[in-house]
Amino acid sequence: MSSVHEPDARAIRALWDHMTRGWAGGDAAAFAAVFSEDCDFTTVRGEKPAGRAGIETGHAALFQGPYAATVLDARVTAIRPLRPDLATVEAESTITASDGTPLVSxxxxxxVERTPGDRWLISTFHNMIPAPRPAPAPQETSVAEPTAPETAARPKLRHLAIVARDPEKLADFYSSVFAMELFHRDPDGSCFLSDGYLSLALIKHQLDGDTPVGMNHFGFHIEDTAAVSAALVETGAPTPAERFTNRPFAEYRGMDPEGNWFDLSEHGFGGPRPNTGD
Structure with missing residues (x-):
């Protein structure tokens, strides 16, 4: 595969530079200007805003809400030319609070496509939070009898959430005692940690809210939301509801027969990858 010509590479990298400037200024129109009018954009939550206009509307809400006064650091890590007027791009981004605290990566x-006016625009954009790399399977020491393949992977409990008066203090506790790694902060002070397998959300208690402190909900990593939802409904449980939240760690919220909440996520709950020695 040939390398992209340097003038084109500069023009493509400039698209991400333009995004960061728009983000820094809280200017949703400037941020969205680098996307084509009919851009196929997918957020980390699997949402698909309608083209450039939808991207602008969605980011205007972010800039006025949870990501007000934050900074975006976007870095193009690879450009692969497909044709002289078409290329794929990989990019890494980190959002930080105004005090420099990392919030999410x-x-x-x-x-990206070159337009008839010789301008590059982003025509497809799929954003994601990298999932933790699974720990290597233990080495087998004996030959086991073959078993029939499972028809579907078993849902895995991967997430616990606690409503906390002081999330930072609790995060320090779990980091120092249990070596959990802090991998995300919300602008309201909520903290998210991981041991490389299970994520622990420490949700900031709102003084004017009626949610009690303590254990709040848990979450399953699943393969098929539709199948799990159908199984829940069959038991008489409510249909899981889509979560309209700016936290990128769960897509649906369900409830068991006794009213306990749980999250359902196909893409996982984020967090650091276990150290495999690579």
Missing amino acids: THALAV
Whole structure:
């Protein structure tokens, strides 16, 4: 595969530079200007805003809400030319609070196209939070009898959430005592940690809210939301509801027969990858 010509590489990297400037200024129109009018954009939550206009509307809400006064650091890590007027791009991004505290890191795969006016625009953009790399399976020491393959992977309990008066203090506790790694902060002070397998959300208690402190909910990593939802409904449980939240760690919220909440996520709950010695 040939390398992209340097003038084109500069023009493509400039798209991400333009995004960061728009983000820094809280200017959703400037941020969205680098996307084509009919851009196929997928957020980390699997949402698909309608083209450039939808991207602008969605980011205007972010800039006025949870990501107000934050900073985006976006870095193009690879450009692969497909044709002289078409290329794929990989980019890494980190959002930080105004005091420099990292909030979330994402990875994006994009397709960029050269327009008839010789301008590059992003026509496809898929944003994601990299999932933790699974720990290597233990080495087998004996030959086991073959078993029939499972028809579907078993849902895995991967997430616990606690409503906390002081999330930072609790995060320090779990980091120092149990070596958990802090991998995300919300602008409201909520903290998210991981041991490389299970994520622990420490949700900031709102003084004017009626949610009690303590254990709040748990979450399952699943393969098929539709299948799990159908199984829940069959038991008489409510249909899981889509979560309209800016936290990128769960897509649906369900409830068991006794009213206990749980999250359902196909893409996982984020967090650091276990150290495999690579």
